[in-house]
Amino acid sequence: MLNKILRLLEDDGRLTPEQIATMLGTETSQVKELITQAEKDGLILKYKAVVNWDKIAEEQVWAIIEVRVTPQMKAGFDAIAERIYKFPEARTVMLVSGTYDLAIIVTARNMHEVASFVTHRLAPIEGVQGTTTHFLLKRYKEDGVVLDDKNKGMRQKVVL
């Protein structure tokens, strides 16, 4: 039941416990309880909106930064990751397999700020061997949502 609730909330964080209870054929009180517990246990971290920033004239750049690091004795990659995620510019920090180790998603007001983050904050960290910065040019799909869905409205209005 908890997994089903989490899946629904992951898709639409604004669903009410009543709505979720109806969809899953259970009691509202049970849904409320499980959600409260999940929030307490840190299973639900926060509720947010998926925004189509491309439609907003505010200047903001996104970058994906690949970071190659030397793992440290005992702490492995965790210590470096921790140093990196403390920077507010880093929205997302992940350890990944492949030709580099950490993937960071960074947002800033302009390219200059991103460059400054990389050269002044990221690169000097001990253990960071090198970085590759990819600036985001265009977004097509975000969190499962196609941003400019050309195929919407192709259905007939009535079919018997």
Next chain:
Amino acid sequence: MTINSKIQNINCCDHIARRVGDIAPSGIRKFFDLLASMDGVISLGIGEPDYPTPYHIREAAISSIENGYTMYTPNSGIPELRQELSKHLKNTYNLDYADSQILITVGVSEAMDLAARALVNPGDEVLIPDPCYVSYSPCVVLAGGVPVMIPTCEEERFEISAEKIEPLITEKTKALLIGYPANPTGTIMPREKLEEIVKLANQHGLIIISDEIYSRLVYDCEHTCIATLPGAYENTVFLGGFSKAYAMTGWRIGYAVGPASIIAAMTKIHQYTIMSVPTMSQVAAVEALRNGETSAAEMVADYNRRRLVMVKGLCDIGLSCFKPQGAFYAFPSIKNTGMTSEDFAHNLLMEEKVAVVPGNAFGRCGEGYVRCCYATSLKELYEALERMERFLKKRGASQAATFQV
């Protein structure tokens, strides 16, 4: 010049074949035209999945086109598809259908037309539930037969029964044409009731034509395939398809399986009228049968959530509605509003821009009900329910109705 003026003198209407002309133009056509001309409508009137076909299925068709697999196929379908289908029916229902018992058709629509034409002699009667999918009766009429309606009612969850059918059987009765899970009611038939109907059909030597297009869309229960019931296999023409389970409505592909003699007769008509089902659609169907189950299961789970929202929502705003267990329709009663189905649908569309289908489009027993398809986004469902509530409140008709489970 002379030839032209001669042509102009012909009144084309007089030339329409009588059996076609006699089919009454649907009264709700006007309503549909009105709907088509309006913007900002939330439509609960669409009888198809709101998903596009899963991408891996589309891709299979694309690659068939890329590889130039674009020619006619054998009349009864590509061998690969018939084999896959045979396997599928074995695995799902433990039914054995040999190659000669399988015909791939242009949707269940074609399959039904073929079945009617292959079986019905002029004047033969075919028993059909009322309400039912709109094309059952016309198919019988166009085949020269006489549809005989089996009345059903909400109190009995729109189910048919042997008791209801028996008095309607005459020496002209040839077949029973039924479809469960049902459009427009969402009714599924309890196994025991179907068993009695099969028994009755056997006593009177009737063929059962069973449209099971919605078989994959059942909730909290298992679908009963009629051909699996004792004594049914030998006299059942079982029609199925890919449209609803795999969101493949536009591909126009389905099938008929059944007694070899009937399938052979149907294939004869198919061969002269259709030749073969579009090749790419057949390739897509093979992919659907091989790898489509995960997507199908996800879609069914999603429909189920919407079903629960829809039924509870309708009851909450004062439209009593039995809990449908199949397809993707709710069929609430609008009798307490004092309006006819058509007036209700028309007024709701004009005042709140929500489209539902008047129940009488599906037969006389559908009067007093409207069909609401819940294969649309939850956001739209909630919005539609809100608009409907406002519509009912204006008329003082909105009081929570009994929630029948």
